[in-house]
Amino acid sequence: MREMGEEYHGREQTWLKHRVLEEYLAAWSHKLGSIPGPAVHLWYVDVFAGPWESQHEARADTSIAIGLRALNEAAQTWAKKGHKIQLHAAFVEKNPRSFPGLDSFARAAAGAVTVHTFEGAFGDHVDAIDRLVGADPAFIFVDPTGWDGAALRFIGKLGRRDRRDVMINVMYDHINRFKDDQRDFLRRQMRDFFGLDDADLPAGMSEDELMTFYRQRLREESRVPWVADLAVPVPTKERTKFRLVVAGRHPKVVDLFRTVEAKVIGKEAAQVRVDARARADESKSGQLPLLSPPAPPEDTSYRDRRQSDLDLVRQRTLAAIADGRQPHFRDVWPPILCEAHLTLHDLKVAVLELERAGTLRVIGRGPRERTIHDEHRLASPTD
Ligand SMILES: C[S@@+](CC[C@H](N)C(=O)[O-])C[C@H]1O[C@@H](n2cnc3c(N)ncnc32)[C@H](O)[C@@H]1O
Incomplete structure (x- = not known):
């Protein structure tokens, strides 16, 4: 860092x-x-x-x-x-x-x-x-x-x-x-x-x-x-x-x-x-600097936004495959990332979880492919 x-x-x-x-x-x-x-x-x-x-x-x-x-x-x-x-x-x-x-x-x-x-x-x-x-x-x-x-x-x-x-x-x-x-x-x-x-x-x-x-x-x-x-x-x-x-x-x-x-x-x-925050507290209290407490692995403001945006992935992905549509993944992720404070990796993981839960299908993903690529398509499990 x-x-x-x-x-x-x-x-x-x-x-x-x-x-x-x-x-x-x-x-x-x-x-x-x-x-x-x-x-x-x-x-x-x-x-x-x-x-x-x-x-x-x-x-x-x-x-x-x-x-x-x-x-x-x-x-x-x-x-x-x-x-x-x-x-x-x-x-x-x-x-x-x-x-x-x-x-x-x-x-x-x-x-x-x-x-x-x-x-x-x-x-x-x-x-x-x-x-x-x-x-x-x-x-x-x-x-x-x-x-x-x-x-x-x-x-x-x-x-x-x-x-x-x-x-x-x-x-x-x-x-x-x-x-x-x-x-x-x-x-x-x-x-x-x-x-x-x-x-x-x-x-x-x-x-x-x-x-x-x-x-x-x-x-x-x-x-x-x-x-x-x-x-x-x-x-x-x-x-x-x-x-x-x-x-x-x-x-x-x-x-x-x-x-x-x-x-x-x-x-x-x-x-x-x-x-x-530690520096601000020190200057308020006038005390000698202490060692800062350990930081969380992710800043809390970012973590909260990221968590709530994971729900958005579900909503937006389901909307993208509604009415029998089978969009390429390359057309699904960019608009979601414009709104959501997630990385593309986070988004792929979330979509694969939806697949595991039987909420959608990923078409074109080979048995050895662990992730989703742009050329794969998403579809409803019943289409
Ligand atoms: C926030 S500071 C820029 C800081 C700089 N980008 C940095 O990160 O180090 C904004 C600067 O724009 C100048 N400024 C204000 N109005 C301006 C305008 N209409 N066109 C160009 N510069 C302007 C100010 O004088 C100031 O130096």
Whole structure:
């Protein structure tokens, strides 16, 4: 497990966000860099770049550093195997006090990456970035401080092209406080964020309803089929700090995202939160640091979501095979993983349990095959 540095004390949610970003980017860039043939071009695009609240002298605790490092590491791996990758990054920062720091740091840390920096608001640079990236594969990170400037029409435009994965930080706790506020400027900003032209956000939505609504609007606006989110908790409390939303054209996007969620938000967050609570208790009581209690194997917030989503597998799978339908497994799992906080492996295990219980049949699975593959079909036991 990656060791969290002191620079993240008191803002462990940022560490978890950075770990998700790091793990996703590593897998994404390694996979795309492995395409044989002429040089592959890969882009990391960070449109609310910072540096922001960085406490590390070498800026290691920034998405700028994480993005550049992930690309450089992938390039080294693939260079050893004889594949050629051309790396590029684009960064946008609006704050004129932060921009010079972004520009100089990104150029100094670029390594093998060609760096482009844009000063100003994300929305003003969407077209230029869209043209620059063109048809190359790109990972686009949208990490606003609240919601202002992250209008869905901008994100939709960048995410619409093939081979672009988008990750958005939806500042849930912040949005939740203001989502039903009737002041004109706030209603306008919410409409922009959720991509609503003339309607307001439906009133009184729960966390899950709000996020389902956001995912749905993002799907429509970017015309991308696969959209999922995960919850980053407040480190010391049982509530959500923010949600990271991922969107892409290939179902693998959701498969990878759920694997990263299980690793970071499931396993790693357990220790991070136990330690964060111990530090908070120490500073309240003024006592000398004690050894943190052992962490559970899985963070409790993630475990609870995962458990309740196992019921969803049953509901969605039975709906998929209703009325005599016999869908391929490849058409069954992606929509379920968009909703459920499970890995593809969890989902396969749950479907095999349904088969053992006589609730469904798996067609095409050989006697020696222990798992389900995309080409297998699911069917009702009576069809
Ligand atoms: C949450 S911070 C980004 C943190 C960074 N992604 C990280 O993880 O290290 C958001 C940044 O976006 C900048 N910003 C705010 N509004 C913006 C806009 N409309 N366009 C581009 N940048 C903006 C802020 O100045 C701030 O530096």
